[in-house]
Structure formats: structure tokens, C-alpha cells
Amino acid sequence: MSTVTRSYRIRAYPNGAQRRLLERWFGASRWLWNTTLGIRSEAYRVCGLQLTGDDLSRWLTQWKRTAGHEWLAAVPATCLTQCLRDQDAAFRNFFARRARYPKFKRKSAAASLRFQDAGTAWARGVVSLPKLGSLKLAESLPKVERPGLVTLSRDAAGHYHVSFCAEVETSLLRITHRVVGVDVGLTHLATLSTGEKIPNPKRYHARLKYLRQQQRCLARRQKGSRRREKQRLRVARAHARVRQERQYALHALTTRLVREFDLIFIEDLNVKAMARGLHARAIHDVAFSEVRRQLTYKCSWYGKILETVDRWYPSSKRCSKCRYTLDELRLDQRQWTCPRCGTCHDRDINAARNLPAEGLRQLAGRDDRDLRVDAGDACPEEDLLVQVLAEEARSGHRNRACLEQARFS
Numbered sequence: 001m002s003t004v005t006r007s008y009r010i011r012a013y014p015n016g017a018q019r020r021l022l023e024r025w026f027g028a029s030r031w032l033w034n035t036t037l038g039i040r041s042e043a044y045r046v047c048g049l050q051l052t053g054d055d056l057s058r059w060l061t062q063w064k065r066t067a068g069h070e071w072l073a074a075v076p077a078t079c080l081t082q083c084l085r086d087q088d089a090a091f092r093n094f095f096a097r098r099a100r101y102p103k104f105k106r107k108s109a110a111a112s113l114r115f116q117d118a119g120t121a122w123a124r125g126v127v128s129l130p131k132l133g134s135l136k137l138a139e140s141l142p143k144v145e146r147p148g149l150v151t152l153s154r155d156a157a158g159h160y161h162v163s164f165c166a167e168v169e170t171s172l173l174r175i176t177h178r179v180v181g182v183d184v185g186l187t188h189l190a191t192l193s194t195g196e197k198i199p200n201p202k203r204y205h206a207r208l209k210y211l212r213q214q215q216r217c218l219a220r221r222q223k224g225s226r227r228r229e230k231q232r233l234r235v236a237r238a239h240a241r242v243r244q245e246r247q248y249a250l251h252a253l254t255t256r257l258v259r260e261f262d263l264i265f266i267e268d269l270n271v272k273a274m275a276r277g278l279h280a281r282a283i284h285d286v287a288f289s290e291v292r293r294q295l296t297y298k299c300s301w302y303g304k305i306l307e308t309v310d311r312w313y314p315s316s317k318r319c320s321k322c323r324y325t326l327d328e329l330r331l332d333q334r335q336w337t338c339p340r341c342g343t344c345h346d347r348d349i350n351a352a353r354n355l356p357a358e359g360l361r362q363l364a365g366r367d368d369r370d371l372r373v374d375a376g377d378a379c380p381e382e383d384l385l386v387q388v389l390a391e392e393a394r395s396g397h398r399n400r401a402c403l404e405q406a407r408f409s
């Protein structure tokens with residue numbers, strides 16, 4: 001058993017009155033963000049002064065007392081304080097070169113409020129926020145301690161979610177001594193080195209087509225018109241639908257992978273996708289980084305190893321049987337025959353099969369020739385390496401001595 005921090009995000013359904021209240025609060029918080037951001041930028045530009053959230057919270061207190069700004073006092077005070085803290089964090093990230101300069105917020109974009117009090121009814125499975133009352137949720141709350149901070153957000157599609165972090169206990173999954181390479185693709189969700197192709201969610205391509213149509217329609221609508229706003233919502237909902245379905249399928253996939261395999265190898269970044277056009281690339285990259293994100297935390301929770309294979313490794317062009325590397329493989333060539341050993345390869349399966357060999361080589365830090373997989377059957381040396389690595393992942397640390405042993409035995 002080990003304790004990990006897990007984040008939850010649950011769909012919420014505020015009622016009409018709550019939604020109207022929230023819209024006002026989102027507006028107040030947006031006003032505060034934009035105003036203070038303007039003041040900070042101006043102070044720095046004009047007199048080189050770096051204001052902090054503490055300075056601005058004194059201003060906030062004054063504003064609340066100023067005639068014409070009484071609506072600020074109607075918002076739960078902690079939400080506004082958190083807003084200033086978030087801005088501090090945004091500036092810290094900017095100065096540490098982790099992020100871009102903080103941006104002004106727009107009304108149509110996503111909005112969120114952070115509450116410091118989730119209500120004492122939490123233990124009974126109810127989220128009750130200050131001045132807002134209890135919220136209707138899509139699923140029951142997990143049995144965790146009441147979090148210190150709860151975020152209520154509204155995305156561009158107009159859906160509400162509550163999110164929070166909690167400490168939960170996880171137990172390690174059993175060792176399977178199996179290795180897999182995963183090639184994330186566009187036509188298929190993923191291709192495994194076992195030869196299995198995991199299809200995209202049902203109607204996925206149809207939804208993409210619909211999304212494209214709706215987006216084109218949005219581009220034709222007049223700026224600032226009511227019909228444009230309606231269309232913007234429609235596009236945002238279509239996006240949300242595609243994203244949700246993909247997300248669901250990816251979670252199912254990554255959970256299955258960590259259950260069935262000990263060592264999982266993926267490509268660092270898919271350069272093949274670069275040439276497939278802008279739209280394709282965006283969706284592809286999102287899915288790809290999501291697979292990696294999910295696998296990273298699931299592997300660390302359940303005691304498995306995830307290794308990314310160098311992006312310049314020619315996984316598609318190399319024969320997974322005899323390691324012969326083609327000079328060139330066109331993107332539209334889905335199948336090819338190895339000129340040396342005569343094996344007919346499916347492009348994606350071959351690429352996925354190359355990943356474990358290269359990944360194991362990276363993990364063991366040794367030369368390519370030592371780990372050659374001869375004519376289909378894995379060498380016993382490699383099996384041993386897999387065992388050692390799997391045990392290590394479980395014990396939570398990479399034991400170099402064990403690796404050395406495996407290397408020379």
C-alpha cells in the first residue's frame with residue numbers, strides 16, 4: 001500500500017438560481033483578475049514596481065467599500081483571495097520561464113472559482129459551497145477526507161465541474177513479466193506490439209467530420225451576433241464530446257496496459273504525424289501526450305515501468321525481425337516487405353514491435369547488438385532483464401546492481 005495524491009473532477013449541475021449567481025461571481029473574479037493584471041503590468045512598465053497579491057488584496061478591501069463596487073462584497077471572500085493568489089502563481093511561473101505572460105480573461109472562455117470551504121456535509125457525500133448551497137453532482141463523492149480547496153469551473157461548452165485533490169491509498173498490481181510497445185495513431189487509437197490494434201471510439205470519425213462542418217459554419221457567422229454565440233456553444237460542445245469519448249477510450253486503454261504489462265514502451269513524440277496536416281497533428285498530439293500522462297501516473301501508482309523511446313529512433317523503417325533499416329518509407333505505405341529477410345510488415349505493428357527492443361536497450365544502457373531479438377524468439381537474456389526491471393519497479397527504486405548482474409550473467 002502506498003499513498004498518492006489523486007485529483008478528482010466531477011460534473012456538477014447547478015440549478016438556475018445557482019447558475020445565475022455563479023455567472024455574477026465569475027464576472028467579479030474576471031473583473032478582479034483583469035483589473036489587477038492591468039495595474040501590475042502598468043506599475044511595472046511605468047515605474048518598474050513589482051506588486052504582489054498582498055498589495056493588491058489591500059486594494060481589494062478598499063474596492064469593496066467603494067460606491068459602485070459593492071457587488072465585489074457579494075462574492076465569497078476566499079474566492080477573490082484565491083484569484084489573487086492564482087495571479088501570483090501565474091507571475092511566478094512567468095518569471096521562472098515556465099509559462100507565458102498572464103493573459104486577460106474573456107467572458108466566453110472557461111471560468112473557475114476556488115472555494116476554501118466545501119461544507120461539513122462532505123462526509124455524507126454532499127458538496128456545499130459558501131453562499132451557494134449544496135450542488136447536484138453526476139456521481140457520488142469518493143470516500144476521502146474533506147479537501148482544503150475545491151474548484152468549481154465552467155468550460156467553454158457551458159459544463160460545470162467540481163475538482164479537488166485528495167490523498168488516497170493504492171495497492172501495487174501483480175507482476176506479469178510481460179513487455180509491450182505502444183504506437184499511438186490516428187486511424188487506430190493505438191497499436192500494440194502484440195499485434196493488436198485498438199480501434200477508435202465508435203463514431204469517432206463521424207464526430208470529427210461534424211466538428212469540422214460546425215467550425216466552418218462558425219467562421220461564417222457575423223462577429224458579435226447572437227447566432228455566432230449560439231454556434232460557438234455548438235462547436236464547443238462538439239469539441240467536448242470528441243474529447244470525452246477519446247478520453248474515456250484512453251483511460252480504458254492505459255488501465256488495461258498497466259494491468260497486463262510490467263514494462264511499457266512508447267515513442268517520445270510522433271514525428272510521422274508532423275506531415276499529416278495541421279488538424280490531424282493537433283488531435284494526434286493531444287492524444288499522444290494524454291496517453292503518456294496517464295501511463296506516467298498509473299505506472300507510478302501501480303509499480304510498473306514506462307519508458308519513452310527516443311523520437312529519432314526509426315521505428316517504422318526498421319524491420320523488427322532482422323533490424324534491417326529502410327532508406328525511406330512513404331507515409332502512405334501501410335505495408336512493406338523487408339528486402340533482407342522477406343517478412344511482410346504492417347507499418348504500425350512493426351513500429352510498435354521495435355519499441356520494446358530499443359526501450360530495453362535504453363533501460364539497460366547497452367549497445368544495440370547485445371539485445372538483438374533473433375527470428376521471433378526472445379533471447380533468455382532479455383527475459384531476465386524484464387524480470388529484474390519488473391521487480392525493481394515494484395520495489396520503487398531502480399537498483400543498478402541488479403541491472404549489472406543481469407547484464408553479465
Ligand SMILES: [Zn+2]
Nearest residue numbers: 319322338341
Ligand atoms: Zn527483415
